[in-house]
Amino acid sequence: MAFITVSGEPAARHEELARAAAQRLQFELVTEARLEETIAAQFGAPNGIPGKAWPALALSILANLATERHLAISIIGAELLFQNLPGVLRVRVLDPESRRLGSLMVDRGLEREQAKELLGRLDGEQASIRKHRFGRAGGRIECFDLMINGESLETEQMADILEVAARSKGILEAGMLSSAAEAQLQFQARLKLARYGIVPPDRLRQERKQFGHPSEEVFANLLDFYGIAWHYEPRSFPLQWDKDGKVMEAFTPDFYLPEFDLYVELTTMKQSNVTRKNRKIRLLKTIYPHVNIQVFYQKDVQDLVIKYGLPERLAR
């Protein structure tokens, strides 16, 4: 069992670094968004979970995942979840304010002063989440094994440092969490959660990425390359219902990019077969006008293949 936690202030590159580490070390990435989705799927709305129950809940989910994969975790306060466990590397990214401001200016189209104001607000929100979950707002430096000053480092260079630290600490040689160890962790988590009236399901349902087409996997790699967060097929949109309200037809876009609130659909099939999908997309836009979706048709995918030098078989 190996856990790498990567933390940082809002708009720092901790999630980007966690993604790079996951990709490089073949770990599974667990982000705040993914954990929230899992909590929502298993336990209902995350905001209905009492703060004091959150660490046990998160640990229960992560321990379950760790029976099959090593994990790279970018969740607020994750370093505090694994204080007494071996096989853990806790990393903190220290990005200077100028870089954090730069990210906000570009991503949100803000002037520097507006970005400063927003950053202050985000800092406050993160402190409040930490306090809610762990009873204190700040992160203590002794909770980290490695702190990386990102001022003059590219994300890839930080990933180099992280990888060396992980190898040096020997966590990459660790086996998966055994069933017995997981059962022990789950037992402890259940005891804590029971105090708050929360009963976890016997076996958590794990979401696994099974791409429907090789082009989707390459597109996911492309997003990873540019450090863009994504979820694969996170939501189905009902399009038609029968008279009893049962869903007769639905549409599930391939990707969701949370930073841009955008769904992306890749269509590699021949244009002659696209008509049915186009109808679904038109319906989607009519029923859910607030949903942003970008469709890439066969020719678009082919152009991406050429532009980014991807294997040409993927365009077909």
Added chain:
Amino acid sequence: MNEPSIERVLFTEEQIAERIREVGGAISARYAGRELKLIGVLKGSVFFLTALARELTIPTKIDFLAISSFAHQRGAPGMVRIAKDLDDSIEGEDVMLVEDIVDTGFTTRYLLQNLAARGPNSLALCTLLDRTPRRIVQVPVDFRCFEIPDRFVVGFGLDYKQLFRNLKYIGVLNLDSA
């Protein structure tokens, strides 16, 4: 397999020159009384940047950078990084990123974020071509010469497998012949 051919000319040499003159005028007006640093992204923007710089009437510096290519990664693709950095600092300067084309916005967003973190006084984006139908990541385009349809284009710096950059015009490539 045949080499792809030019299907049609989208913008002639004259049209490109005329439009760059207009955009150059607009940029000169916006930055009147100031000094501007143009930053080009190797290799595609070289042709456009040099043509644009010649149309500016304000004091202008130029610099270039290059980023790693997704295509050239072996095994796991890793992450985008600066492959050739700027020669000089841009702290406190008025900076304009000059692109040959903005389509998905992936590269442009990364570059704008990277440059914004270096503390410029201002940061703007100018692109020769803007292919909005392909946009995934929204980026603020301050100056654009042409909006183009969803077609594969080459020429005036834009390439297909490193070829066609030296065309004086911008053409639509017929990929079906490839």
